[in-house]
Amino acid sequence: MTVTPPPRRLPGRRPAGAARGWLLLLPALGAYVGFVVWPLGMGVQYSFYDWNGVGQATWVGLENYVTVFSDPELRGAIGNAFVLLLFFTVIPVGTGLVLATLIRSLRSGAFSRASQTILFLPQVVPLAAAGIAWSWMYAQTGAVNEVLSAVGLGGLTRPWLADYDTALPAVGLIGSWVLTGLCTVLLLTGISKIDRSLYEAARIDGAGWWREFFTITLPGLRQEIAVLVTLSVIAALSTFDIIYTSTQGGPGRSTLVPGISIYRIGFTQSDVGLASAFGIVLMVLVIACILPIQRLARAGER
Template sequence: MTATQTSSAPRRAAAKAAARRADRAGWLLVVPALVAYGTFVIYPLATGIQYSFYDWNGIGVATWVGLENYAQVLTNPDLLGAIRNSFVLIAFFTIIPVGTGLVLATLIRTMRDGFALRASQTVLFLPQIIPLAAAGIAWSWMYAQTGAVNQILSSIGLGFLTRPWLADYATALPAVGLIGSWVLTGLCTVLLLTGIGKIDTSLYEAIRLDGAGWFREFFTITLPGLRQELAVLVTLTVIAALSTFDIIYTSTQGGPGRATLVPGLLIFRIGFTQSDVGLASAFGIVMMVLVLALVLPIQRLSRIGDR
């Protein structure tokens, strides 16, 4: 063994010991988060899956029913109707806010930095910091027969359109959906503005030198550059649409009839009002699988261009 090899051996051993100490320190830092995640996510999820195979009222003896609860979720018209309503809300919680956010972010990008720019961002983001329960209550007042919405329509000569928006079977669900659009548009706009700010300005300058207009600039530079931000927003808004509870609970309670009944509210009623914990758990697991089935392909598609 040469002198160089003899001197390098202690260095390698010291490096390995330092790496092991770093690994232990890393695990010590991660353990609290893992404990919290296991306690508040993994354990409740496992418990919910267990309950979903039983007929249980939450107090008495549980009876094994196998897949009967899942079969009821997939065949009961009321439960399927709630799922359909949540899919309708995707148009209002996802398509409208993301589309409007794209337009607003593109327009705001052209504004010079100053009071108008900061004020517009603040006003747009303000609904996001308002509790959804408070937003539902406020909008239920505005949608009332004598509320602000009908008063505005009457003042501009559209009085024939006035109606109790949340009490009409035809307009209740779209009216609730617009509340979600109002809440989420600010978040979409601010996040897309941040994404636009990360796009290299030289790309815009180059395409303008080629004589490109706003339309070509938007679809050639802006939209591809916002791929990751759009994936995040679509993921967040789709989850919000499928799991919405606060707005519905405070504005319509699922009415009129079942016109605005959504899975979140129905699971609450089944579990706490009807005391059918097994069915409520099965419904929750089905919704979780449905969310994953929608969200995972979106995340996968957003990474295709990065390969």
């Protein structure tokens, strides 16, 4: 039998499928360049100038970046953002792990579905609306103080968002409330993909709940946890909506975060150069926090 060799591809020519693929990619690529790459490049350029957004721009080199790291107010805003990491990341992910494990132990039914729906509801509420609603509940005559008074803890009541000591934790708890549902649902989905035979084998060996959790559940959720930590870190460092609608950075500077500072510098003080520099610094901080998380997640797959 004669075997016909495949036709030789002429050098330098690409298959038609690759050309069609690039044509399909062009709209999305153009949108990404126009709405992400180009504004980012312009932001980097503006960060080296002293410019009010209207008049003549003056080259100042790295002066704006020096101001970001030398100004106590701006450094404090960065510090507050890292404090919010505890509330936006550790609490939601930890609580989500516990809730997802407990819901998994329940039989699939109306209660399990209803609990998932109720927990996920805060995720669909706009952050601005969540900030406004919680600011009402945190007021001196709000629901939080009313509940404390009803259970005999009236001595703890205070205007939570107007107190220098409690304003930042109170705002952080709003973020925890918003993100806990997302963490629970995503982790519950991840648990459902873990082979049930692993749990059965662990029970046969006499493993308890804690042993199952740390040897089967937690390693099996490594990718889901990495995704949630990445999303929550970005939310904590770039938060704006909740702070703006609840405290606007007050009282004083106790809840000031980079997003609010950039908004004020750029739109209130009309210092586009400094606002751009702070934005670039914030982007670098986010990337610096996310890259180790992604590297650890990949290392765990090996």
